[in-house]
Amino acid sequence: MLKFALAALAAPVALTCASAATAETHTIEPGEGAQERLQEALILAEPGDEIVLAAGRYALTDGLSLDVDGVTLRGAGMDASVLDFTAQEGAGEGLLVTSDDVTLRDFGIENAKGDGIKSKGADQIIYHAIRVEWTGGPDASNGAYGIYPVEASNVLVQDSYVRGASDAGIYVGQSENIIVRRNRVVENVAGIEIENSNFAEVTENLATKNTGGILIFDLPGLPKVGGGSVLVARNAVIDNNTDNFAPEGNIVASVPAGTGVMVMANEGVHIRENALVNNSTSHVMMIAYTQPFDDERYQPRPVDVVVKGNIYGTGGNAPDLPGGTQLAAMTGGSLPHIFSDGLGRGLIVGDPTPILSLGLTRVGQPITEAKPEIINPVIAGETAELPKVALPEGMEARLK
């Protein structure tokens, strides 16, 4: 049709001029045929168009997908416009986005059978005020990731809420230039996970009642390895003591309940000015990747991690670690706030709180060979700051 022919021509124009006069708004109402009507709107949209989800509950049987650049999908609020996937019969996620410059805002996704929203290779994507929830709370049969951008440049996830993910509430994987801010992640296995990614800022989030609050991981054998330059700052990481309900086999299944912030591998992670309260294993853990790997590009140790300016509440009082109870007994009933396996390089702790080191000396060494010791940090002076993450000009303006 003419519309399609024009779409191809209009694309380059719309990208440089997002408010092109031709942009249209298509409003979708819940009710009979919502699956087809909404999916058709997502397919027929042209760059610059806005698809509005009128308030109400949309009963969906199949995953939705968006593959048009520059489209906004907007609801009437994360509790008002709800895409309900309870009766989903197919696809690996609720909504899949594969195009660039997409804005998702102000709607909710419930009970997706796989991931909630996945965006793959979708550059300049914004998730704003999105709710992804498995309404029955923590359960191994819930989907893996709530908000799941992967293989992208320029990712903004903000003011969103994720509950019940059996892997990570907000998971950013194999991406670059990332801001995750002001989100609430509750009762997931991992609240927020940044994996195999570079140049990320995770700030001003509330991570509570997860198994682990905020995880910064790097894994071998993936197309993109060598994660780092990640700032974790001004977050409230509180009460992350939920029993781990991840299906075994996944890396997060090995995260102990009671983990505040965990750094595994990675180079250049700054943990600053967070409130770390009542995480019963450890507020901050810095560890190496322990499994065998065959990837020349991969370095398994945490390198250049800075821990500074945080406040520490109670914690470490019920460590979910092998021999944890004995360890805690040795250290006065609760573990020190900061935990290291001893394998890090260039770790700088600028907070006046002791560190428990397992004293391991080589990667992959069995924990039975640990020589635990308490280290008092040498308070260093100023440390260099990470480069600030700047999103491309005009990206955030799309939210106006």
Added chain:
Amino acid sequence: MIRGGILLGLATLALAGAVSQSEARSPVAVNNSAVTQGIPKTLSKFSFFARPRAQESFSAADYTLKTPLYSDGADKLRFAYVPNGKAMKANGDGLLEFPVGSALIKTFAFGEGADRRLIETRVLLHRAEGWVALPYVWNEEQTDARLAVAGARIPVTRPDGTEISYRVPNKNQCKQCHVKDGEVTPIGPKARNLRTEWLSDAVAGGRLDRMPVVTAGLPHWGERDSEIADVAALARAYLDVNCAHCHQPGGMASNSGLDLRWEQDDPHALGIRKPPVAAGRGAGGLLVSIEPGAPDKSILTHRMASTEPGVAMPELGKSTVDKEGLAVIRQWIDEMPAQ
């Protein structure tokens, strides 16, 4: 059905005379402009089929694949259309290169003979700006198929009597399987998976520039029960055809690091003792994609054996388990030396 090789106008005319009177129509030229532009609302606009219900085409050559993709047990009728005066180009083992203006047509059907019901026809159109994928759903009368950009769910009774909710993919889902490095591309007609006689007929008919040099052809899935069947080759061909369109660099599942292409020989990339990345509950509590000697400890077979969204692989176009495919993969893993 017309067998492969009916590519020449002369042959077409000869066959036209043999068509029964009731359904006979004079050979209709394919509507080339529908192939190259616009989004036709109905399949008949293309004029691919002289007799739609019989799925007879005088302009497009039907073909089969040595190892086909499993689609809930649907019969698949495949056609390749190349405009007059143009030819495909051979490209070693890989995809034939189709000239702009070509189309690949695949009809999904259940049932035999008079009971055969056409469900959907998917077309891939090669346009100047690239390949475009469109799904069409057949009407009750079986006279034409209508564009279904949003896909559909259709209740289908399979030949074995089982009832399934058959999923017609939407336009985006077409792309999810057919995407490579961001561009839509055909999957099936790779020289290594096409029959030699079809290729040589195409060369003889002037529709293929030369015989492709195939160094590692796929085995014939239909001959898997014969004594000479090589289980490893069958398994690798099955994974290539059923999984590798997503599980390869540049494919939809590239982030998994799993690469199941026929030409891949790195054991880790193939999943051997490879831990999952983002499988979530799809991993089913198992630690690696393939545990040699232990199909029950392998995520690959666990996901193939599931029909539950979020666990089931492939994610699209599957509402039943391919028992025969699963059996071959299980045997392959079972026979792998544990060390």
